[in-house]
Each structure stands twice: as C-alpha cells, then as structure tokens.
Amino acid sequence: MGILTSMFTAVTGLSSYGNAMxxxxxxxxxxxxxxxxxxxxxxxxxxxxxxxxxxxxxxxGLGVFLNDVQTNFSQGSMTTTGNTFDLxxxxxxxxxxxxxxxxxxxxxxxxxxVDNLGQVVDSSGALLQGYQADTSGNITSTxxxxxxxxxxxxxVATTSxxxxxxxxxxxxxxxxxxxxxxxxxxxxxxxxxxxxxxxNSHQMQLYxxxxxxxxxxxxxxxxxxxxxxxxxxTFNASGAVTAGGTQTVTATLTNGATTPQAMTVDLSSLxxxxxxxxxxxQTQDGYSSGTLDRISVDKEGRVIAQFTNGExxxxxxxxxxxxxxxxxxxxxxxxxxxxxxxSGAALAxxxxxxxxxxxxxxxxxxxxxxxxxxxxxxxxxxxxxxxNSRAITTSDEMLQELxxxxx
Numbered sequence: 001m002g003i004l005t006s007m008f009t010a011v012t013g014l015s016s017y018g019n020a021m022x023x024x025x026x027x028x029x030x031x032x033x034x035x036x037x038x039x040x041x042x043x044x045x046x047x048x049x050x051x052x053x054x055x056x057x058x059x060x061g062l063g064v065f066l067n068d069v070q071t072n073f074s075q076g077s078m079t080t081t082g083n084t085f086d087l088x089x090x091x092x093x094x095x096x097x098x099x100x101x102x103x104x105x106x107x108x109x110x111x112x113x114v115d116n117l118g119q120v121v122d123s124s125g126a127l128l129q130g131y132q133a134d135t136s137g138n139i140t141s142t143x144x145x146x147x148x149x150x151x152x153x154x155x156v157a158t159t160s161x162x163x164x165x166x167x168x169x170x171x172x173x174x175x176x177x178x179x180x181x182x183x184x185x186x187x188x189x190x191x192x193x194x195x196x197x198x199x200n201s202h203q204m205q206l207y208x209x210x211x212x213x214x215x216x217x218x219x220x221x222x223x224x225x226x227x228x229x230x231x232x233x234t235f236n237a238s239g240a241v242t243a244g245g246t247q248t249v250t251a252t253l254t255n256g257a258t259t260p261q262a263m264t265v266d267l268s269s270l271x272x273x274x275x276x277x278x279x280x281x282q283t284q285d286g287y288s289s290g291t292l293d294r295i296s297v298d299k300e301g302r303v304i305a306q307f308t309n310g311e312x313x314x315x316x317x318x319x320x321x322x323x324x325x326x327x328x329x330x331x332x333x334x335x336x337x338x339x340x341x342x343s344g345a346a347l348a349x350x351x352x353x354x355x356x357x358x359x360x361x362x363x364x365x366x367x368x369x370x371x372x373x374x375x376x377x378x379x380x381x382x383x384x385x386x387x388n389s390r391a392i393t394t395s396d397e398m399l400q401e402l403x404x405x406x407x
Contacts, residue, residue: 003402004395004399006391007391009046009063009391010063010388010391011063011388012046012062013063013064013384013385013391014388014392015065015066016043016064017384017385020041020043020066020377021381023069024374027374028369030367031371032366032367033335034335034364034366035108035109035111035335036076036369037072037108037367038071038367038368038374039331040072041066041069043064043067044064044065044067045061045064046061046062046063046064046065047062070327071329071331072368073108075365076365076366076367076368077365078363078364078365079366080362081363084295085111085113085120085361086110086361086363086364087112087361087363088360088363088365089108089110089320089351089357089359089360090357090358090359092322092355093322093357094106094107094321094322094323095107095109095110095122095320096143096320096321096346097126098126098127098145099124099126105334105336105338106338107334107337108335108365109123110363111123118147118148120148122335123334124336126336127146128145128318129318130145130146131143131317132144132316133314133316137313139350143348144316146303146316146318148292148303148315149315150292152290153291153309153313154199155195155197155199155286155289156286157258157286158195158263158285159262159263159285160263160266161263161265162265162282162283162284163270164282165190165269165270165279166271166272166273166276167188167208167270167271168272168276171210173210173211174186174187178217178227179227180219180221185209187209187210187216187277188207188277189206189208190206190282191205194251194263194286195286196251196258197257198256199289200255201288202223202253204251205220205222206219206230207227211232214237215235216233216234216244217230217232218247218267220247220249222251228249228250230247230248233270235271239272239273240272241267241269248262248263248264249263263284290307291308292306294306295315297359299358299359301350302318303315318351318359319348320359321348322346324343324344325343328340328341329343
C-alpha cells in the first residue's frame, strides 16, 4: 500500500539525516583538533520497480540512504607555536608514521614530541618516519623511525686549511734576519687555530717576509715553538700567485695525539696588490668533540643536529607521501589514515620534491572545519529530519482515516 510505503520511505530519511547529524557533530567536536579533516555525508536515492512492472515515469522512490562519508583534505589554517617538532605541511602530502606493531599510517597532524628513547612520535606514540642519514650526515634512501642522537661527536684532526687575503705589494723587504721575536724581520703574520686527533686546539702562526719584487718567504710556527721555513711564494705582475700557493705545515705534538700532523695550507687565493696586508677569511676542516646542543627542522624536512663544538649534521629527513585518490583513504582514528586499493599506493618522497609540500617547523596546521558551514548544514539537516518526521505523522493520519471508514 502506498501509504505504508510512504511511512517506510520517511523512516529512511530519519535514519540518513540522523547519521548526517552525527557527521556534523563530529566535525564540530573536532574544531580544535590539530590536523583534523572534516567530513560530509552524501546521499543516494532508493528506487523501487515501476508500478506497471516496467520503467519510466511511474517509478516510485523508496527513500534515501547514506551513500558515503567523504573527507575534506583541504589545508587548514596555520598557527605558530615555536615548538621545533610542531610540523605543518604547506602543500600536498601526509606524514608517514608507524605504530609499535609495525603498521604504517598517514596523517596531517604534525604535533610531534620526543619520547624517553629519543624517538620522534605523535600523540598516539606512533614513530615519525624519515630517510635515515649516515654518520657523516648524508641522507640515504633507507626509511625508518627518526631518533635523535645522544652520542658525542668525535673530534676530527685538521688536514687542510685555506687563507684568503692580500700581501702589500708596496712593502719593503726587511734587512734584519728573520726572527719571530723581531717584528721588523717580517712584513705580515696571521694566526689560525687547528685541531689534533684528540680534539685539542693548537695555534698555527704564518709569517710573510718580502724578499724581492713579487717574491715572499713564508715561515710557520706551531704553539709558539721554533719557526720553520716554508716554500717561497711568487706573484705575477697582476698580483696573482704563480708559485708556493700550496704549503705543507707539519706539527710535532707531544700530548698523545697522532704525530706528526701534516696539514695542507692553501694560499693560492692570496693576492699581492698595492693595499695593506690583511686576511679576509680563513678556514680549516678540523674540530673538537661536541655534544648535542639543539635540534632544528628545515623546510625540506631535514632534522639537523647542532653540537656544542659548532658542527651541524643531518640526522634524518621527514618522509612525505601523497595519493592519487586521497578520498580512498580510510580514517582509523587518532588522525590516522590507512592506505587502500581505492586510494592507490603511497607516492613517497622528500618535502618540496615531486609535488610534495614544504615542512614548517614550529607551526601547527589547525582543523579545516568551517563552523559557519557546519551550522548551516546542521539547520538544513534538522529541517530535513523534521520534514521526514512530519511525513510519518501525515501518513499515520491517513491510515487513521482509512480505519475510520469501517464505521
């Protein structure tokens, strides 16, 4: 009977719009959940066979059903927190996290912290995954949990150094025999710190003594000891080095470090112009031991350790993944999504590469719930629920009229 059918049709409306209100309520409840992605209910109609057994304009619908709950993966607003491991993705991509059972999940919620084992984890304890770095800080293709090192950086002995500067072409050749204690016996000197195999610092002093036009004698001194003659330097008429640009300085140490310690000093960038002698810059490749001082994360997702000796080293690089059809991901709670056949396989890569977004450290992506839209949807859903309730009431009144015909 059509009247009974109308009642059951209205019941499907009550059920569907009741579930839709649940979706809206869940969105509103998570308006403050970082990285939360809102959902929307989509409906499809139920169609019966036609009254006449065929198809066409005499078909009567049987109501509605909740066809799907779609996730809105649009980016939420960004909030600055200052916490290093609050990481927001500006653009496309999901973080890859792994739980204690080894299951992989994907998330946009970037509120991470460091546990007692030095592992970077999310609020559920799942480990943030990244490309691992080797002992030299080079990023490899191996993916694993990101763990902060607590070990000290071993010292590295200086093997090479370089000096950039100028020797005054107008300098007068000294007449006194060279002596480090007689400032009139040389024209210019500069000092440099270097390190031995134990990480101890030492002082190297280089002395430059003009011997003739475009010709200079070079002497070295280690830790205030005796001076040693080095290879003489010559310059051309343009002030560029023509000989003696590479010097080998040898340090004889007595403190238990590797000895002798030979160091190559590059002087090829020195010039001889008619201006005051001086050093613009100097570098050397050694350093002392150091312990972890602080951690930073750059826009390419590299987790960089800074040590007390001034050295920096990459520990890992955050992995991001994107999907051909993100709507096919399954929400399993904790802001985690699971890969499915419908989503397609994860396309993993480094941030800023292959269409993936950049990582913003000290920033949180907020929920993308639009409260204004949710309230409008709530009103529409409530009215639709009321209308279906009224349809049931009206059908009941019609049935009552039929029953009354018997009198």
